[in-house]
Amino acid sequence: MSFAHLLEIDRQRGQSLYRQIAEQIKLQISDGRLPAGTQLPTVRQLAHSLNVTRATAQSAYGELQSGGWVESTVGRGTFVIAAPQNEDIITAVMGNQLTPDRLMGNMQRIGRIVGLRSLAYAEPDPALFPTEEFWSSLMAQAHDATDLFQYSAPQGDEMLRVELSVMLGERGIAALPDEVLVTSGATQALAVVTQTLAARGDYVAVEQPVYLGLLHILGTHGARPIGVPLDSEGVRLDCLEQVIVQHHPKFLYTTPNFQNPTGTGMSAQRRTDLLALAARYRLTIVEDDVYGQLHYGDTPASPLKAHDTEDLVVYVNAASKVLMPGLRIGYIVAPFAMQDRMISIRQANDLAGAPLLQRAFANFLHRGRLKIHLRRVLPHYRERRDALLQALQYAMPHGVEWTRPEGGFCCWITLPDDQMSSDLYHEALQHGVAFTPGDAFLIKPDGHYHLRLCFGSSTPEAIHEGVNRLGELLRERTTVRFRGRARDLPLV
Amino acid sequence: MSFAHLLEIDRQRGQSLYRQIAEQIKLQISDGRLPAGTQLPTVRQLAHSLNVTRATAQSAYGELQSGGWVESTVGRGTFVIAAPQNEDIITAVMGNQLTPDRLMGNMQRIGRIVGLRSLAYAEPDPALFPTEEFWSSLMAQAHDATDLFQYSAPQGDEMLRVELSVMLGERGIAALPDEVLVTSGATQALAVVTQTLAARGDYVAVEQPVYLGLLHILGTHGARPIGVPLDSEGVRLDCLEQVIVQHHPKFLYTTPNFQNPTGTGMSAQRRTDLLALAARYRLTIVEDDVYGQLHYGDTPASPLKAHDTEDLVVYVNAASKVLMPGLRIGYIVAPFAMQDRMISIRQANDLAGAPLLQRAFANFLHRGRLKIHLRRVLPHYRERRDALLQALQYAMPHGVEWTRPEGGFCCWITLPDDQMSSDLYHEALQHGVAFTPGDAFLIKPDGHYHLRLCFGSSTPEAIHEGVNRLGELLRERTTVRFRGRARDLPLV
Numbered sequence: 001m002s003f004a005h006l007l008e009i010d011r012q013r014g015q016s017l018y019r020q021i022a023e024q025i026k027l028q029i030s031d032g033r034l035p036a037g038t039q040l041p042t043v044r045q046l047a048h049s050l051n052v053t054r055a056t057a058q059s060a061y062g063e064l065q066s067g068g069w070v071e072s073t074v075g076r077g078t079f080v081i082a083a084p085q086n087e088d089i090i091t092a093v094m095g096n097q098l099t100p101d102r103l104m105g106n107m108q109r110i111g112r113i114v115g116l117r118s119l120a121y122a123e124p125d126p127a128l129f130p131t132e133e134f135w136s137s138l139m140a141q142a143h144d145a146t147d148l149f150q151y152s153a154p155q156g157d158e159m160l161r162v163e164l165s166v167m168l169g170e171r172g173i174a175a176l177p178d179e180v181l182v183t184s185g186a187t188q189a190l191a192v193v194t195q196t197l198a199a200r201g202d203y204v205a206v207e208q209p210v211y212l213g214l215l216h217i218l219g220t221h222g223a224r225p226i227g228v229p230l231d232s233e234g235v236r237l238d239c240l241e242q243v244i245v246q247h248h249p250k251f252l253y254t255t256p257n258f259q260n261p262t263g264t265g266m267s268a269q270r271r272t273d274l275l276a277l278a279a280r281y282r283l284t285i286v287e288d289d290v291y292g293q294l295h296y297g298d299t300p301a302s303p304l305k306a307h308d309t310e311d312l313v314v315y316v317n318a319a320s321k322v323l324m325p326g327l328r329i330g331y332i333v334a335p336f337a338m339q340d341r342m343i344s345i346r347q348a349n350d351l352a353g354a355p356l357l358q359r360a361f362a363n364f365l366h367r368g369r370l371k372i373h374l375r376r377v378l379p380h381y382r383e384r385r386d387a388l389l390q391a392l393q394y395a396m397p398h399g400v401e402w403t404r405p406e407g408g409f410c411c412w413i414t415l416p417d418d419q420m421s422s423d424l425y426h427e428a429l430q431h432g433v434a435f436t437p438g439d440a441f442l443i444k445p446d447g448h449y450h451l452r453l454c455f456g457s458s459t460p461e462a463i464h465e466g467v468n469r470l471g472e473l474l475r476e477r478t479t480v481r482f483r484g485r486a487r488d489l490p491l492v
Numbered sequence: 493m494s495f496a497h498l499l500e501i502d503r504q505r506g507q508s509l510y511r512q513i514a515e516q517i518k519l520q521i522s523d524g525r526l527p528a529g530t531q532l533p534t535v536r537q538l539a540h541s542l543n544v545t546r547a548t549a550q551s552a553y554g555e556l557q558s559g560g561w562v563e564s565t566v567g568r569g570t571f572v573i574a575a576p577q578n579e580d581i582i583t584a585v586m587g588n589q590l591t592p593d594r595l596m597g598n599m600q601r602i603g604r605i606v607g608l609r610s611l612a613y614a615e616p617d618p619a620l621f622p623t624e625e626f627w628s629s630l631m632a633q634a635h636d637a638t639d640l641f642q643y644s645a646p647q648g649d650e651m652l653r654v655e656l657s658v659m660l661g662e663r664g665i666a667a668l669p670d671e672v673l674v675t676s677g678a679t680q681a682l683a684v685v686t687q688t689l690a691a692r693g694d695y696v697a698v699e700q701p702v703y704l705g706l707l708h709i710l711g712t713h714g715a716r717p718i719g720v721p722l723d724s725e726g727v728r729l730d731c732l733e734q735v736i737v738q739h740h741p742k743f744l745y746t747t748p749n750f751q752n753p754t755g756t757g758m759s760a761q762r763r764t765d766l767l768a769l770a771a772r773y774r775l776t777i778v779e780d781d782v783y784g785q786l787h788y789g790d791t792p793a794s795p796l797k798a799h800d801t802e803d804l805v806v807y808v809n810a811a812s813k814v815l816m817p818g819l820r821i822g823y824i825v826a827p828f829a830m831q832d833r834m835i836s837i838r839q840a841n842d843l844a845g846a847p848l849l850q851r852a853f854a855n856f857l858h859r860g861r862l863k864i865h866l867r868r869v870l871p872h873y874r875e876r877r878d879a880l881l882q883a884l885q886y887a888m889p890h891g892v893e894w895t896r897p898e899g900g901f902c903c904w905i906t907l908p909d910d911q912m913s914s915d916l917y918h919e920a921l922q923h924g925v926a927f928t929p930g931d932a933f934l935i936k937p938d939g940h941y942h943l944r945l946c947f948g949s950s951t952p953e954a955i956h957e958g959v960n961r962l963g964e965l966l967r968e969r970t971t972v973r974f975r976g977r978a979r980d981l982p983l984v
Contacts, residue, residue: 016636066650101836144508146623149818158558188842220840326641328846344593348712350680354820
């Protein structure tokens with residue numbers, strides 16, 4: 001069979017070849033050009049006809065197979081089976097409950113919906129990844145590869161800790177390499193911090209709304225989150241003090257720089273007051289700064305930890321948002337007394353990280369490539385933020401409110417009433433736009449329906465299209481609602 | 493300064509250049525050829541004079557600096573400071589308590605003791621790593637790198653799960669790719685299993701002695717281990733049944749193939765009986781098979797899971813012992829009902845693994861390189877096992893007993909009395925040989941002093957030297973003991 005001419009492979013595109021091939025075959029199946037039962041070429045034939053490696057062809061088929069598009073039988077070949085319709089995937093995505101871990105786990109599935117505009121995930125745009133530059137840093141480790149394939153220190157690669165110490169210093173945080181604990185992403189950092197500071201049943205104060213991944217971590221370890229609301233300057237200290245006095249939380253989790261899901265920052269005055277309040281009650285603050293270097297204003301944002309004269313702040317950061325999440329590299333700078341315990345817990349969780357990727361990241365930092373990368377991508381992300389705000393202004397019906405993100409990837413939308421929101425997540429997916437429902441970020445409902453929209457991984461055009469579709473859905477609902485109410489009026 | 497002629501760099505050796513440079517400089521410092529205060533060349537000068545890259549020179553200095561051998565001051569240069577004597581490192585290694593996590597954390601420190609014969613860690617020999625072959629598998633991912641730097645599925649790379657499913661099938665375990673959960677090494681696998689099955693305060697039955705890392709994991713999560721002794725055929729079922737009836741353990745942890753620390757296997761009859769007992773009490777068995785493919789007999793060892801008709805076995809394996817631990821890749825095959833919960837817990841621990849290394853491992857497996865690697869290394873490890881047994885036979889004083897490892901890297905030594913053991917760990921380090929004290933593998937002392945000796949990462953010569961030194965120490969102690977007792981006799 002020859003169907004290679006149906007596939008358009010663009011070697012200049014950021015997307016990998018195997019994924020391009022898989023996507024194009026999916027489109028052909030969806031369009032009915034490759035009906036169920038069609039035999040696809042062998043891996044060898046496909047590789048030959050497209051002039052790609054067999055590994056690439058195999059990867060494309062692997063992706064199609066795991067997505068349920070094709071079926072391979074040894075000795076017979078690969079056949080198109082009934083294509084999963086978007087509706088099937090949406091049904092799978094909906095599941096029973098939109099819990100934080102289900103929403104996070106849906107990331108892969110949502111990526112399989114054809115034609116979707118996804119504003120659902122707070123992730124950087126792969127098209128902006130400095131893949132080649134990082135690959136050079138990886139290649140530079142070839143001579144040390146044997147050492148980097150051995151067991152390594154649970155605290156992380158020494159050279160990476162040196163580089164992180166330098167970068168932290170530039171942001172005002174004085175941390176020796178020995179005071180840095182490298183983790184598997186910010187998630188492991190937050191898991192280790194939680195295990196170190198809070199036992200089952202203990203209270204933890206969190207901003208409300210808050211990063212849903214943290215709620216999943218706290219839930220897994222049996223810690224109980226207490227919400228502290230935000231105002232325009234950040235976490236409300238009167239409410240925090242009340243929580244401290246009533247519940248003695250083991251720590252406050254906060255994201256002063258470009259909070260997830262709101263995208264907003266904490267004012268300078270609020271930071272000062274928060275540190276003073278924490279000092280008064282000896283409250284540990286866990287600062288999540290994963291968005292701190294993604295700022296769209298004129299001046300870089302300073303971490304809270306840079307002003308932590310009392311050593312009360314546990315600082316958490318990662319390479320996931322500023323560089324690439326697949327590296328799985330995060331780090332913690334903790335007060336001295338906690339460090340040994342954290343290393344011990346990290347050992348119990350996964351022994352140590354992968355030294356090769358840590359060393360490559362060290363090399364990348366050493367060569368100044370992260371700074372160059374940030375200078376290159378910040379204008380793009382700023383443009384997308386602006387596109388989102390403009391699209392919201394244009395498309396949202398009266399009464400809908402939203403935050404103005406100063407950094408990061410997130411924007412928080414509040415609908416004026418519940419009627420507008422009924423089944424919105426599901427219907428939006430059916431209309432080709434994904435967001436994250438706000439309930440996932442709240443410990444208890446606050447009487448409003450919220451949406452988190454993320455603008456990091458979509459082009460300005462896709463953002464406009466996605467927001468316009470959402471706006472249409474909401475306007476329809478407003479109309480339906482008025483019709484509904486009209487019917488409820490007495491017929492006099 | 494020119495001291496490049498002091499350093500002998502061998503580009504053909506398995507050890508990386510930077511480590512060779514660092515080791516040689518350490519030797520020069522130890523020998524007094526580079527006294528404290530000596531200014532070392534700049535990174536640029538060193539790289540030039542040795543014809544290595546600046547990154548390599550920088551790495552060498554990084555290693556020296558973190559080991560406390562040199563000090564770098566910006567603008568001034570790098571200077572030799574007082575060299576840490578072996579005794580300083582040994583003091584640091586000894587610490588206060590030889591807890592499992594401290595013993596594991598000492599791995600890096602022990603590696604800095606000059607001239608040490610280490611029989612302390614159950615690790616494969618880096619000199620036998622298939623570094624170049626694996627590097628090819630890594631290079632083959634260049635075109636897909638952007639995709640592999642994104643967030644990935646918590647369950648692990650689909651292509652790796654396909655390859656693992658094939659390999660498991662060859663070992664008698666029928667597991668679909670969807671039933672495999674990829675983890676960060678066996679440690680994360682065991683942590684996820686523990687979190688899934690046991691709550692704080694729950695009992696867990698473990699072989700006695702048992703892998704010390706498991707005890708650290710159980711301790712971190714507040715689960716309580718109950719020891720079940722081993723006999724020559726494996727875990728004793730009469731004792732296990734008693735533990736089941738009395739304590740209702742959440743699971744039994746067992747390593748039927750080449751147990752750590754004893755190196756012994758479970759007999760076929762015992763396996764059948766264990767599965768029958770587990771079925772009777774519906775006891776979950778957690779099988780750790782990380783050494784299962786490292787067998788020194790004529791026939792490959794079968795996993796317990798291959799005979800698990802009742803779906804009671806949670807199977808854990810990893811690339812760490814059979815290939816390279818720095819990949820940080822492990823995997824779980826669990827009964828269906830546990831799978832979702834395990835994926836959710838893995839998400840709370842570190843979200844997902846590094847897709848690049850997973851995909852490279854998939855490629856390595858797909859190309860049949862793991863089988864080739866095992867065929868190549870098994871004769872080496874068998875030779876080392878034989879060397880160890882021979883050396884023990886030759887060097888150990890009367891009354892010392894040891895196991896005969898049938899696979900893996902571990903051998904378990906039992907001393908005839910306590911007197912012989914007093915301060916042995918410390919003194920052995922001072923005499924240039926490291927082992928792991930047996931107490932770390934026991935829940936409660938069994939009245940004997942034990943040592944774990946590992947033969948995987950040492951040459952037959954080093955094994956002979958290490959065991960001979962140990963034998964001398966033990967023989968001296970026997971003499972001292974008799975002298976001591978003699979003095980205690982009444983002088984009549």
